[in-house]
Amino acid sequence: MSFFGFDTSLPRDRGHQTKAPGFGAVPDAFAGLSSRRTVDDDDDDAIDFEDTYDGLGDRLDETDDAFNDDTFGSEPASQQNVGKDFDFAGQTSKIANTLQEEHMLFQARQPPPRMEPARQAARPARTGYENYAKTDYIPQLEASANIWGIQPKHHIQPQQTQQSQQIQHQPHQRQESQGTSATPARKMMSLEEVEAMMRAQSKKPGPPAQAPQPAQAPPVPPHPQHQMPPQQHVHYPSQQGPPTGPPQILQRPQQQTAPRSSPASRPQGHAELPGHAVQPPSIPQHPTILQRQRPAPSEPVAQTQRHPPAQAAGQRPPSQPRQILQNPNRLSGQGQPISQAAQRQAEYQRALPVGPGHNRGPSLQGPVVTHPEQLLNLTEEERAAFLIEDAKRAKRNHKIHMLSKDNGLMTPQDKNFITRIQLQQLMAATGGLEEHGPEAALAEDFYYQVYTQIRGAPRQTPHQPTSQFAQTYIFQTGGRYGVGGRKHQRGGDNHMQRMEQQVQRAVEAAKAKPKGKQLVIEGSLGKISFSNAKTPKPLLNIKRPESTDGFHATARRPSRVHLHDSSVFDRKGTLRNIERVYSTLMLMEDHERLMPPPLHADSDPATIQRHLEWQTKIQGLHEQLWQDLKIMEPINPNSLTPHPFIAMLSHPKGKKAIPRIFRQIDEQQRITILTMIVVHLDALSVVAHAVPTPDEPNLSRATREEVELFSHAVMPPLFAHISESPLNIVIGLLGLILDRTNLQVVARSKIGMSLLTMLISRAELLKQSTPEINIVDWEQWTQLYNRLFDSVEPVLPFVFPGSVNDGDDVYVWQFLAAMGVGASPEQQQRLVLGVKDRVMETVAVSKALPAEIASVRLGHVNLFMRAIGLDVELLG
Amino acid sequence: MLFFSFFKTLVDHEVTVELKNEISLRGTLKSVDQYLNIKLDDVSVVEDVRWPHLSSTRNMFIRGSVVRYVHLPAAAVDTALLEDATRREAASAAAKAKQG
Numbered sequence: 001m002s003f004f005g006f007d008t009s010l011p012r013d014r015g016h017q018t019k020a021p022g023f024g025a026v027p028d029a030f031a032g033l034s035s036r037r038t039v040d041d042d043d044d045d046a047i048d049f050e051d052t053y054d055g056l057g058d059r060l061d062e063t064d065d066a067f068n069d070d071t072f073g074s075e076p077a078s079q080q081n082v083g084k085d086f087d088f089a090g091q092t093s094k095i096a097n098t099l100q101e102e103h104m105l106f107q108a109r110q111p112p113p114r115m116e117p118a119r120q121a122a123r124p125a126r127t128g129y130e131n132y133a134k135t136d137y138i139p140q141l142e143a144s145a146n147i148w149g150i151q152p153k154h155h156i157q158p159q160q161t162q163q164s165q166q167i168q169h170q171p172h173q174r175q176e177s178q179g180t181s182a183t184p185a186r187k188m189m190s191l192e193e194v195e196a197m198m199r200a201q202s203k204k205p206g207p208p209a210q211a212p213q214p215a216q217a218p219p220v221p222p223h224p225q226h227q228m229p230p231q232q233h234v235h236y237p238s239q240q241g242p243p244t245g246p247p248q249i250l251q252r253p254q255q256q257t258a259p260r261s262s263p264a265s266r267p268q269g270h271a272e273l274p275g276h277a278v279q280p281p282s283i284p285q286h287p288t289i290l291q292r293q294r295p296a297p298s299e300p301v302a303q304t305q306r307h308p309p310a311q312a313a314g315q316r317p318p319s320q321p322r323q324i325l326q327n328p329n330r331l332s333g334q335g336q337p338i339s340q341a342a343q344r345q346a347e348y349q350r351a352l353p354v355g356p357g358h359n360r361g362p363s364l365q366g367p368v369v370t371h372p373e374q375l376l377n378l379t380e381e382e383r384a385a386f387l388i389e390d391a392k393r394a395k396r397n398h399k400i401h402m403l404s405k406d407n408g409l410m411t412p413q414d415k416n417f418i419t420r421i422q423l424q425q426l427m428a429a430t431g432g433l434e435e436h437g438p439e440a441a442l443a444e445d446f447y448y449q450v451y452t453q454i455r456g457a458p459r460q461t462p463h464q465p466t467s468q469f470a471q472t473y474i475f476q477t478g479g480r481y482g483v484g485g486r487k488h489q490r491g492g493d494n495h496m497q498r499m500e501q502q503v504q505r506a507v508e509a510a511k512a513k514p515k516g517k518q519l520v521i522e523g524s525l526g527k528i529s530f531s532n533a534k535t536p537k538p539l540l541n542i543k544r545p546e547s548t549d550g551f552h553a554t555a556r557r558p559s560r561v562h563l564h565d566s567s568v569f570d571r572k573g574t575l576r577n578i579e580r581v582y583s584t585l586m587l588m589e590d591h592e593r594l595m596p597p598p599l600h601a602d603s604d605p606a607t608i609q610r611h612l613e614w615q616t617k618i619q620g621l622h623e624q625l626w627q628d629l630k631i632m633e634p635i636n637p638n639s640l641t642p643h644p645f646i647a648m649l650s651h652p653k654g655k656k657a658i659p660r661i662f663r664q665i666d667e668q669q670r671i672t673i674l675t676m677i678v679v680h681l682d683a684l685s686v687v688a689h690a691v692p693t694p695d696e697p698n699l700s701r702a703t704r705e706e707v708e709l710f711s712h713a714v715m716p717p718l719f720a721h722i723s724e725s726p727l728n729i730v731i732g733l734l735g736l737i738l739d740r741t742n743l744q745v746v747a748r749s750k751i752g753m754s755l756l757t758m759l760i761s762r763a764e765l766l767k768q769s770t771p772e773i774n775i776v777d778w779e780q781w782t783q784l785y786n787r788l789f790d791s792v793e794p795v796l797p798f799v800f801p802g803s804v805n806d807g808d809d810v811y812v813w814q815f816l817a818a819m820g821v822g823a824s825p826e827q828q829q830r831l832v833l834g835v836k837d838r839v840m841e842t843v844a845v846s847k848a849l850p851a852e853i854a855s856v857r858l859g860h861v862n863l864f865m866r867a868i869g870l871d872v873e874l875l876g
Numbered sequence: 877m878l879f880f881s882f883f884k885t886l887v888d889h890e891v892t893v894e895l896k897n898e899i900s901l902r903g904t905l906k907s908v909d910q911y912l913n914i915k916l917d918d919v920s921v922v923e924d925v926r927w928p929h930l931s932s933t934r935n936m937f938i939r940g941s942v943v944r945y946v947h948l949p950a951a952a953v954d955t956a957l958l959e960d961a962t963r964r965e966a967a968s969a970a971a972k973a974k975q976g
Contacts, residue, residue, distance in 0.1 A: 443968060447961035448881040451954055455885075582963055656956060 650685040662717040682741040796834030820867035883908040892947035912940035
């Protein structure tokens with residue numbers, strides 16, 4: 001029996017008291033809430049042990065305090081029923097200086113750290129997580145036993161000496177571990193294993209019963225540091241291999257319990273704490289519970305690694321409590337070099353406020369609490385603040401622990417490797433668009449690209465990252481390396497280089513590899529296509545014989561029967577012609593985009609060369625287009641089939657091509673086209689089929705649409721051209737119309753009449769703007785005009801479309817106005833006579849119409865009336 | 877890729893998607909991918925009496941393979957351009973067919 005009143009049996013004999021948290025346990029601040037009951041139940045069988053064992057270890061970890069009532073009885077502690085036989089702190093504090101000296105001495109004498117080269121060398125890169133996987137790690141047992149076996153002598157000594165020696169001994173161990181910078185030698189044990197072993201050992205020697213203890217156990221307020229252990233997880237693994245575990249278990253009960261029961265503080269604690277509103281123990285208690293339950297072995301860390309050196313400062317009389325502080329929590333210290341007292345002390349002090357040497361997180365602003373006594377001495381407010389702070393810390397640490405569970409599973413190299421694989425796959429999947437550049441993107445995504453250019457406001461970037469993806473990606477990764485890990489910059493660069501090389505190789509490989517996008521199975525009709533991210537699998541891909549091009553395709557009769565006599569073949573041929581025109585047009589437009597930069601006087605030869613090539617190519621395409629248009633095919637007036645070019649114009653898409661064609665061709669060719677159209681004016685479907693017949697006064701809808709399209713697509717370029725033509729051209733065109741076409745038909749169709757209007761008004765304009773016009777030309781024009789007038793006059797009553805109620809007659813009024821301007825008074829008279837009925841009808845009808853529409857209608861009539869110097873108002 | 881390219885231009889336009897199970901959904905096209913999967917927002921069911929269970933669904937992702945029709949907003953379609961795009965597509969398909 002020691003004078004301290006606790007048993008002197010060897011630690012290995014005494015075993016591990018069950019309440020003490022294992023070193024490998026990870027305190028979970030919250031797990032205890034639900035499992036508290038269970039834990040107590042489990043303790044039933046250990047009651048004997050608790051009764052006999054002094055149980056000081058319980059209070060080692062203040063977080064367990066909430067259980068004290070359960071374990072030791074709930075009667076209020078008082079000075080009477082609390083013994084003083086465990087006042088280790090008080091006793092020890094008396095010899096604190098001695099301890100300190102001893103410690104310094106010990107350190108001074110300490111031989112250089114013993115190396116454990118073999119193991120350390122073998123596993124330099126241990127992360128400390130390895131043992132998570134192994135719950136039954138047997139070597140641990142051996143290791144711990146080994147440790148205990150080594151130093152039994154310390155424990156044989158009388159208590160006080162033993163304690164001081166123990167203190168010295170610990171630094172020694174610490175130094176070892178620090179010296180080797182890792183202590184891989186000792187394997188981690190799972191908590192169960194440790195406990196089992198402890199229990200087995202403790203059964204043997206019945207330690208002297210410490211009856212008073214249960215009652216005495218004061219609900220000591222939590223020790224801040226005890227809540228911190230989770231942080232160990234964060235830091236520890238990276239720095240050190242599994243450190244010595246079990247030995248510390250031994251140490252803790254001994255050393256940490258001691259300070260607890262300072263006689264002075266005890267009563268106070270009893271008196272105050274239970275009544276405390278903010279009862280701290282409830283929070284800290286959880287970690288302990290967790291520690292117990294958790295098999296997690298990685299916590300040998302709880303090792304006391306910082307020690308009394310702190311006392312060297314002599315600031316705080318009770319030296320032991322600090323150990324408690326330091327013990328379980330001080331982790332970061334392990335990774336640090338040589339145990340220089342001063343250095344350690346500095347660290348220790350730094351570490352104190354925050355807890356486990358970790359300056360993350362909020363630290364209590366108030367007095368540093370390192371010992372329960374201090375806490376008791378604090379004011380209520382301070383204590384409450386401290387406890388709240390404490391709880392917060394515990395919570396945060398737990399969170400950190402949960403988050404960092406899988407930290408370090410993959411090394412940066414691993415990650416890089418994965419990244420490279422992904423990148424490679426990506427490159428392979430997209431088939432390396434860079435090969436083709438934006439042109440390929442345009443080809444693949446033509447509609448979207450052009451559409452967004454035309455309509456603007458592209459939501460996504462038009463040239464989406466496909467081609468730049470790899471670069472972007474690499475850049476980002478590089479940035480991360482550059483900013484994140486300065487230390488590893490070299491390594492990062494290497495990775496980057498390797499990655500870049502890898503990507504390059506991947507791209508090259510993708511280029512070199514024949515694109516096996518299809519698989520042809522023998523005897524099958526089609527091919528099986530592989531899909532990738534960019535080109536989803538098409539359905540069957542039937543191979544076409546070379547020459548088909550529509551000839552063998554079943555000739556479907558056009559659903560819409562055209563009125564002209566062209567055969568199916570002609571129709572198809574025409575459509576094919578149109579498609580050829582379009583292909584050439586698209587080639588030309590593509591080629592325009594490729595136009596090299598404009599030439600300067602000092603352009604270098606390469607640019608000039610490119611220009612020449614470009615010109616050559618556009619020239620070729622130009623000729624190609626001209627041929628495709630078939631405009632130079634001989635005109636055969638007696639042919640049953642219309643001229644190929646005119647046939648093209650009978651199709652909507654042929655009409656739509658005209659503006660684009662006009663952009664590509666030169667002046668002469670435009671005149672040619674204009675001439676061709678004028679010559680065949682009455683053969684145009686929009687003229688020939690757009691003449692109202694007595695049977696069908698109103699045009700069919702399809703025809704109206706055709707006419708509409710023609711006037712929107714074909715007329716504007718023609719009009720633009722005519723409006724710049726000299727008189728001789730106008731004369732020539734009008735002459736062709738008069739000579740070659742059936743004016744009766746032309747004049748009765750909207751298109752024909754519009755064209756006539758164009759020509760006449762252009763001539764009129766020329767006459768007014770250039771008075772010094774060639775007399776000969778002018779006489780020629782007058783002749784033609786007269787001819788035209790004579791031809792048109794008979795059909796004047798019929799030129800109006802539909803009935804009077806149709807509003808769509810403005811083009812007629814325009815024509816009449818154009819005619820009227822150039823007409824002689826006599827001709828004007830005849831004009832008025834010709835359309836008099838229509839004028840009167842329109843005026844009459846517009847009286848019944850709403851004012852707006854009426855004014856529009858009358859305005860149209862006025863176009864003509866004013867041209868001949870009249871006004872509808874006069875008719876009113 | 878023509879259809880993908882085309883549908884991309886309809887993003888943020890209102891379309892009506894008719895599914896193969898006869899449900900018609902009207903909503904704003906938010907996104908489309910190369911499988912013509914469709915993301916719709918502000919969805920309303922055309923016949924919400926018939927499909928009441930969908931009435932509270934505001935946005936959805938539609939697998940491309942279950943789409944029967946997509947009713948397009950005519951104003952948002954550039955037919956001339958679409959014709960050209962189709963020609964290109966056909967030309968490249970023909971080139972591939974001949975080459976492969």
